[in-house]
Amino acid sequence: MEQEIALTAVDDQAALPLVGRLHQWVVTVDHKRLGLMYIGGGLFFFVIAGLQAVTMRLQLAFPDNHLVAPQVFNRLMTMHGTAMVFLVGMPILTGFFNYLVPLMIGARDLAFPRLNSFGFWLWLFGALLLYFSYIGGDGLYGAGSAPDVGWFAYAPLTERAFSRGNSTDYWILSILLTSVGSTATAINIVATTFSMRCKGMALGKMPVLVWLALVVAFLMLVALPPLSAAQAMLLLDRYLGAHFFDTQAGGSAILWQHFFWIFGHPEVYILVLPAFAFASEIIPVFSRKVIFGYHVMVAASCAIGFISLGVWAHHMFAVGMTPAGNAFFAASTMLVGVPTGIKIFNWLGTIWGGKLRFRVPMLFSLGFLFQFMVAGLSGIMLGVAPFDWQLTDTYFVVAHFHYVLIGGIVFMIFAAIYYWFPKATGRMLNERLGKWHFWLFLIGFHLTFDPLHFAGLHGMPRRIYTYQPGRGLEGLNLLASIGAVVQALAVLIFAVNVLYSLANGEEAGPDPWDAWTLEWSTTSPPPEYNFAIEPEVRSRRPLWDLKHPEDPDWQYE
Amino acid sequence: MLATQLIPRWPEKPLYLVKRCILLGAALVIGAAPTAASDWGVGAANSHLTHPQVFAPVSTPARDIETLAWFTIAVCAGIALIVGGLLAYSIVRFRARPDDDGREPPQVYGSNPIEFAWTVVPLLIVFVLILTTARTIYTVQAAPRPPTALSVRVIGHQWWWEIRYPDLDIVTANEMHVPVSDPAHPAPTFLELESADVAHSFWVPQLAGKTDLIPNRKNVMWIDPHTPGTYLGQCAEFCGTEHGLMLLRVIVQPRAQWEDWVASQRRPAARDGAAGHGREIFESTACVNCHTVRGTVADGRFGPDLTHIMSRDTLGAGAAMNTPDNLKTWIKDPNLIKPGVLMPAMNLNDAELADVAQYLETLR
Numbered sequence: 031m032e033q034e035i036a037l038t039a040v041d042d043q044a045a046l047p048l049v050g051r052l053h054q055w056v057v058t059v060d061h062k063r064l065g066l067m068y069i070g071g072g073l074f075f076f077v078i079a080g081l082q083a084v085t086m087r088l089q090l091a092f093p094d095n096h097l098v099a100p101q102v103f104n105r106l107m108t109m110h111g112t113a114m115v116f117l118v119g120m121p122i123l124t125g126f127f128n129y130l131v132p133l134m135i136g137a138r139d140l141a142f143p144r145l146n147s148f149g150f151w152l153w154l155f156g157a158l159l160l161y162f163s164y165i166g167g168d169g170l171y172g173a174g175s176a177p178d179v180g181w182f183a184y185a186p187l188t189e190r191a192f193s194r195g196n197s198t199d200y201w202i203l204s205i206l207l208t209s210v211g212s213t214a215t216a217i218n219i220v221a222t223t224f225s226m227r228c229k230g231m232a233l234g235k236m237p238v239l240v241w242l243a244l245v246v247a248f249l250m251l252v253a254l255p256p257l258s259a260a261q262a263m264l265l266l267d268r269y270l271g272a273h274f275f276d277t278q279a280g281g282s283a284i285l286w287q288h289f290f291w292i293f294g295h296p297e298v299y300i301l302v303l304p305a306f307a308f309a310s311e312i313i314p315v316f317s318r319k320v321i322f323g324y325h326v327m328v329a330a331s332c333a334i335g336f337i338s339l340g341v342w343a344h345h346m347f348a349v350g351m352t353p354a355g356n357a358f359f360a361a362s363t364m365l366v367g368v369p370t371g372i373k374i375f376n377w378l379g380t381i382w383g384g385k386l387r388f389r390v391p392m393l394f395s396l397g398f399l400f401q402f403m404v405a406g407l408s409g410i411m412l413g414v415a416p417f418d419w420q421l422t423d424t425y426f427v428v429a430h431f432h433y434v435l436i437g438g439i440v441f442m443i444f445a446a447i448y449y450w451f452p453k454a455t456g457r458m459l460n461e462r463l464g465k466w467h468f469w470l471f472l473i474g475f476h477l478t479f480d481p482l483h484f485a486g487l488h489g490m491p492r493r494i495y496t497y498q499p500g501r502g503l504e505g506l507n508l509l510a511s512i513g514a515v516v517q518a519l520a521v522l523i524f525a526v527n528v529l530y531s532l533a534n535g536e537e538a539g540p541d542p543w544d545a546w547t548l549e550w551s552t553t554s555p556p557p558e559y560n561f562a563i564e565p566e567v568r569s570r571r572p573l574w575d576l577k578h579p580e581d582p583d584w585q586y587e
Numbered sequence: 588m589l590a591t592q593l594i595p596r597w598p599e600k601p602l603y604l605v606k607r608c609i610l611l612g613a614a615l616v617i618g619a620a621p622t623a624a625s626d627w628g629v630g631a632a633n634s635h636l637t638h639p640q641v642f643a644p645v646s647t648p649a650r651d652i653e654t655l656a657w658f659t660i661a662v663c664a665g666i667a668l669i670v671g672g673l674l675a676y677s678i679v680r681f682r683a684r685p686d687d688d689g690r691e692p693p694q695v696y697g698s699n700p701i702e703f704a705w706t707v708v709p710l711l712i713v714f715v716l717i718l719t720t721a722r723t724i725y726t727v728q729a730a731p732r733p734p735t736a737l738s739v740r741v742i743g744h745q746w747w748w749e750i751r752y753p754d755l756d757i758v759t760a761n762e763m764h765v766p767v768s769d770p771a772h773p774a775p776t777f778l779e780l781e782s783a784d785v786a787h788s789f790w791v792p793q794l795a796g797k798t799d800l801i802p803n804r805k806n807v808m809w810i811d812p813h814t815p816g817t818y819l820g821q822c823a824e825f826c827g828t829e830h831g832l833m834l835l836r837v838i839v840q841p842r843a844q845w846e847d848w849v850a851s852q853r854r855p856a857a858r859d860g861a862a863g864h865g866r867e868i869f870e871s872t873a874c875v876n877c878h879t880v881r882g883t884v885a886d887g888r889f890g891p892d893l894t895h896i897m898s899r900d901t902l903g904a905g906a907a908m909n910t911p912d913n914l915k916t917w918i919k920d921p922n923l924i925k926p927g928v929l930m931p932a933m934n935l936n937d938a939e940l941a942d943v944a945q946y947l948e949t950l951r
Contacts (some may be wrong), residue, residue: 047620086617086777087616088616091616091617092883093626093630094625094626094630099926099927100828100829100831100926101828101925101927103831104827104828104830152710178828179825180825182825184785184786184824184825185786186784186785186786186802187785187786187825187826187827189891191784192745192784192827193783217630263859277770277802277803278802280803281803282803283786283802283803283804284801284802284804297695305622317681317692318683318691318692319691319692319694319695320694320695320696322695322696322697322698323696323697323698323702324696324697325697326697326706328703348788348796348797348798348799348823348824349799349801349806350780350798350799350801350804350806350807352728353724353725353728356724356728357717357720357721357725357949358723359715360721360724361720361721364713364716364717364720365713367709367713368706368710368713369707371709372702372706372709373917374670374706375670375702375705376702378670378673378674378677379695379698379701381674381677381678381681382677382681383681383692383693383695384681384692385681385683385687385691385692386678386681386682386683387683388682396674396678399674400671400674403667403670403671403674404667407663407666407667408663409661410659410662410716411656411659411660411663412719414656414659414716414720415720415724416651416652416655416720416723416724417652417655417656417659417729417798418796419652419727419795419796419797419798420641420649420652420656420792420796420797421641422797422823423788423790423797423823423824423825424823432640468606469605470605473605473608473609474612477609481898482924487640487641487642488638488639488640488641489638489639489640489790489792489819489820489821491822491823492819492823492825493825493830494821494830494831495830495831496831496832497635497831498626498629498630498634498834499626499629500629500630500631500633500634500636500637501633501638501819502638510618511616512609512612512613512616513612514610514612514616515612515613515615515616516609519608519611519612535830563804569910578691581694583694585695586694586696
């Protein structure tokens with residue numbers, strides 16, 4: 031019955047002409063379509079910002095290289111950083127939450143569907159505004175240029191005296207708009223998880239992913255306003271003669287840094303907690319075991335959320351804080367390692383005693399586990415404030431946070447795409463291309479980012495457009511650049527896989543992975559209303575209960 | 588179907604093909620290799636110096652940091668070995684076998700004692716790390732300043748370093764000379780860090796960690812180099828277009844040699860009659876708006892002090908070695924050496940250029 035209704039809905043759409051179908055995507059308020067548009071948009075900017083990174087690596091492949099001019103390099107660096115955070119990480123992860131949260135809690139949509147649509151379009155136009163600066167950054171007389179102040183945009187480099195033209199204004203407005211979009215999503219997720227869970231789903235029965243979505247939403251609500259406030263202050267400085275950050279008129283450069291990192295560090299967790307969320311769904315299914323220590327997992331997530339609000343100044347150990355200030359932020363930074371460690375141990379506990387199936391989502395998840403562990407440990411090194419006086423603003427930091435952002439988050443995004451692609455499209459991604467994608471990406475990733483740790487220890491600062499020969503940096507940089515191209519090849523294979531599988535992939539059916547959460551109980555792709563009848567659950571793994579009536583979960587929870 | 592036919596089967600020959608992909612990547616990168624780019628003599632000069640490494644300290648703060656760094660690395664490596672080893676073991680040990688019976692493994696929902704243990708053990712490790720960290724923070728940051736310490740003011744500019752010795756009446760740029768500090772008779776140098784425009788960061792890895800130079804703020808750091816030599820460093824906070832070539836060197840000299848250097852820097856600018864014409868040109872063009880040559884009409888403050896420019900190893904904050912040819916190129920158009928630099932091309936004709944260069948070469 032459920033399936034029949036779903037099929038007619040899909041047929042209706044296919045009958046529409048192309049313009050009509052596109053129109054449906056534009057006017058949609060369906061959380062699944064908006065989620066997919068977020069993910070698709072994010073992947074589009076992932077390719078652009080990734081190619082910008084490859085260009086930077088080619089420039090840095092050799093000392094004294096002249097592939098791009100210094101200012102062009104600085105624009106690439108700024109756009110790569112800004113885009114990867116606001117135009118790639120945020121939309122892909124909010125896209126997944128948009129898509130999955132209602133399905134996993136047995137709801138028919140998010141609490142405020144039209145707010146959701148509003149947030150998406152704000153995000154999209156904010157994102158386009160950022161790249162429009164390449165055309166209109168110096169005003170509309172044809173001379174374009176993107177912002178070149180770095181994604182952190184330290185004052186007073188962003189003030190009118192040092193950043194003429196309009197490129198910095200595009201950066202400010204783009205981030206303001208995308209942040210408002212993200213805030214809308216955050217409100218929606220909080221409201222949805224609190225008020226739209228299906229019958230029987232107490233807070234303690236929500237899948238770990240939904241718990242993490244809730245923590246991320248709260249973090250967004252707390253972390254984004256300081257950023258937006260700082261952007262507004264910067265606009266006031268630039269246009270109305272305010273002097274918040276204008277040091278030439280007595281403003282404070284450090285004030286900007288505090289505002290930026292009060293947002294910036296929770297932002298790291300806003301990006302990485304969704305990766306934890308995917309891992310907490312995927313690893314159990316492919317280990318064939320229930321998540322180990324659900325309550326501790328949830329508690330650790332909340333702890334990370336709280337502690338991450340008190341660590342921001344570890345980005346500022348070199349600005350000349352007092353010893354007490356440095357010691358406080360060193361301590362809070364290392365403390366956040368404890369709940370993070372607990373999570374890794376719990377995933378290990380989930381794997382332990384399981385029957386591991388090495389399908390592509392699991393391969394990416396295992397890569398994530400190793401790499402995230404290394405990233406966490408290099409993070410501890412950076413938290414040791416005196417060591418950080420040497421490491422901060424060097425390639426060691428670049429290597430560390432790419433271990434988090436690529437080795438952790440991007441790996442889990444790929445895992446999530448391989449895992450939920452069948453749900454969203456009804457077709458499986460090709461396993462063989464997927465394995466190629468995984469192994470090449472893994473090798474390319476390590477070729478690039480392992481040597482960069484050593485480049486940093488060898489005295490190579492970040493954000494430099496070139497380096498001089500004879501300082502021991504040549505070999506490390508060449509390796510890193512080769513790795514960047516290998517990663518690009520891997521992403522190309524992924525793109526081929528997506529396009530190929532959309533048309534020719536194996537039919538998935540509703541539950542291709544033999545999984546346990548509610549989204550796998552409806553058709554693939556799910557109908558617009560998700561569930562014909564509101565589901566009723568008794569445990570955290572409702573489909574396990576269905577499949578194993580002799581040994582249901584609710585006996586143990 | 589086509590795509591799957593093109594892609595070789597997994598995993599018959601994976602290594603061979605992975606190798607191919609890496610070679611292809613390498614070929615693409617090397618295709619972007621520069622065509623005979625000049626490094627203005629810097630590469631050859633650098634090869635005589637030690638690499639600016641974090642793990643080759645010659646000064647107390649850098650040494651304290653190194654000790655703490657090795658301790659931290661040892662702890663982290665231990666954790667990585669144990670956790671990584673357990674992960675690798677469990678991945679191999681618990682893989683699904685081909686002869687699997689298809690039954691689900693036993694479902695384990697958690698274990699309070701185990702979870703308690705792996706919460707408490709990390710807490711203890713973190714506690715130890717916090718204590719050792721705090722100790723080093725205080726020994727480095729709160730070190731008392733002996734009355735004999737040398738004071739140096741370092742002022743960051745886009746994209747060069749102004750270096751002033753307030754007690755000695757010396758102004759120079761980009762290359763700081765300090766006396767060696769014998770551990771038996773410590774003679775540390777205390778740096779006051781300021782900025783004239785945007786944020787910069789002072790970093791010479793072998794001497795100390797970095798400290799930012801922030802406008803409207805005075806930061807302090809100290810060094811006490813034990814070994815004479817030239818130590819490379821550079822700006823470590825993004826400061827605009829030429830952040831990449833805002834280089835720095837600290838020249839550590841035995842006391843007597845350093846005192847000779849001080850004496851020579853305190854002398855007024857040389858006046859060599861043979862270079863009089865070049866001097867006239869220098870003093871009648873825009874040069875004097877930005878540069879100072881003490882004792883002449885040139886008293887600009889925007890660019891580096893040139894009173895003893897020939898006593899310095901490099902030009903353009905380390906962008907080029909200070910050779911006569913490089914000097915001429917620099918005056919003619921500094922953008923050729925350091926694109927985006929704030930000094931404009933001086934548009935001198937060849938004769939004027941030669942004269943000005945000749946004059947500058949007398950400023951020893």
